[in-house]
Amino acid sequence: MRIDIITVLPELIESPLNHSIIKRAQKKNLVTIELHHLRDFTTDKHRTVDDYSFGPDAGMVLKIEPIYKAIEKFKSERQYDEIIYTSPDGEPYTQKLANYLSTKENIIILCGHYKGVDHRVRENLITREISIGDYVLSGGELAAAIIVDSVVRLVPGVLSDETSALTDSFQDGLLAPPVYTRPAEFNGWRVPDILLSGNFKEIEKWQMEQAYERTKRLRPNLLNDD
Ligand code: SAH
Numbered sequence: 001m002r003i004d005i006i007t008v009l010p011e012l013i014e015s016p017l018n019h020s021i022i023k024r025a026q027k028k029n030l031v032t033i034e035l036h037h038l039r040d041f042t043t044d045k046h047r048t049v050d051d052y053s054f055g056p057d058a059g060m061v062l063k064i065e066p067i068y069k070a071i072e073k074f075k076s077e078r079q080y081d082e083i084i085y086t087s088p089d090g091e092p093y094t095q096k097l098a099n100y101l102s103t104k105e106n107i108i109i110l111c112g113h114y115k116g117v118d119h120r121v122r123e124n125l126i127t128r129e130i131s132i133g134d135y136v137l138s139g140g141e142l143a144a145a146i147i148v149d150s151v152v153r154l155v156p157g158v159l160s161d162e163t164s165a166l167t168d169s170f171q172d173g174l175l176a177p178p179v180y181t182r183p184a185e186f187n188g189w190r191v192p193d194i195l196l197s198g199n200f201k202e203i204e205k206w207q208m209e210q211a212y213e214r215t216k217r218l219r220p221n222l223l224n225d226d
Contacts, residue, residue: 001104001155002032002078005144006070007111008049008062010035012141013148022149025158033148041066041073050114059115067110067121074108083108083127084147085117086140090129093147095170097130101147102154109147111140173222177210 005013016022017033025031038049043065050060071083081104091097101107110117110126122129132143152158159165169176180191194206215222 016145041069062117064118085126086143090131098150101151109144113139174211174215177207
């Protein structure tokens, strides 16, 4: 899988991509993640990426020319399955969408900044718009990092124990059951006896009951989703 990220602030995404699971995935050549500075696609001598918005609103808008140039260049090199723009008014991001994206070969993620991007970008160059929640960030970089993190860990071979992604929250429409580790007792607080019983069938049953109970209590909407 290859992910190209277009941004005016690559520094904001570098760190999350260079640690832990995402770093290992790149080392194992299971994913390639390339950060591209929008400035590198400008043609004017000031290398301008933004300009004032038309109309009375204050604020800068990312210009269409460098974005167009970047996307056209990438598209001339390979075929892209999705060209994503991160946006607060986009499709709400979910595990289902992460699963879908993890099956793709090549993805572009365009990060907005300031007031956003010239709307013609969204009308003509983008295949999908994703929001990571109903709040406004200063830029799409953190949203891109979240999307990349959640997608890359689903790519086959990235997690050492692949089944562990399957038992995560949302994968089966349920929240995950609680987990514990040693010591079995700390400060008088005990791990549930069932987990120490060695009876895997009973433990699985308990985990399923816990997952269901937690979902019903904390996120009942998940039980009604298809
Ligand atoms: N004026 C815009 C917000 C701009 S915020 C509006 O009101 O909708 C600047 C950039 O941050 C956006 O272009 C987008 O790329 C990113 N961004 C902000 N909030 C986001 C969110 N909840 N999800 C994904 N991207 C977001």
